[in-house]
Amino acid sequence: MTTRLLSQLMGSYGKQGIKTWAVEDRPREKLISRGISALTDGELIAILISSGNSKESAVELSRRIMDSIHHNLQELGKLNCDELKRFRGIGEAKALTLIAAMELGRRRNQSEALENAQVKGSKDAANYLRPEIGDLSHEEFWVLFLNRQNKVIDKQKLSQGGMTGTVIDVRLVLKSALEKHATSLIFCHNHPSGNLEPSDADKKITRQLKEAAALMEIPVIDHLIVTQSGYFSFADEGLL
Secondary structure: OOHHHHHHHHHHHOOOOHHHOOHHHOHHHHHHHHOHHHOOHHHHHHHHHOOOOOOOOHHHHHHHHHHHOOOOHHHHOOOOHHHHOOOOOOOHHHHHHHHHHHHHHHHHHHHOOOOOOEOOOHHHHHHHHHHHHOOOOOOEEEEEEEOOOOEEEEEEEEEEOEOOEOOOOHHHHHHHHHHOOOOEEEEEEEOOOOOOOOOHHHHHHHHHHHHHHHHOOOOEEEEEEEOOOOEEEOOOOOOO
């Protein structure tokens, strides 16, 4: 057997182009014939990236990406452009397509939270902001502005920082609260590490915010630490 023939045979058992698959197994055709719910996460990603590389089909490349993050879409949403481009066959355009798709999913989850949602407890507040900050790879600090019925009249990102923390301008918080005629405030930030234990810095800023807001007779009713899987409430734990 010649080297050339052997190479051809090996190639036929290597990359299996999507066009060689049964029609019902191709992602686009499968979506049309069986509906969106019939597709795996990898197949949905394959539709987004459209093509693979010289050794893998789009589906095979997508499966490898999903394998690398243990099939956790939350982890996929944390990958930046450079991290995605490390996969052979993912260039900048495909990486940005995936990032945009994940952001759309995040915004859809966020939009499902009812407008003017009423906060009856810490769980309501955590669920309101989790789609916004729960799976971020950096720390962000947000505030919910509430009216007398404890309905959210607005929300605002106050600052964004690295993995180790973020800085809050107390004056900016109070200025916004007065402009929006808020009668109470709930603060919330995420811990990218997944650790829900408040740090000394978390406790310090909570005291500062509560004391400053009290001067304006605007109560701080809670401060939450949110991750994708849970939350910590200063109010529930008697730390407020």
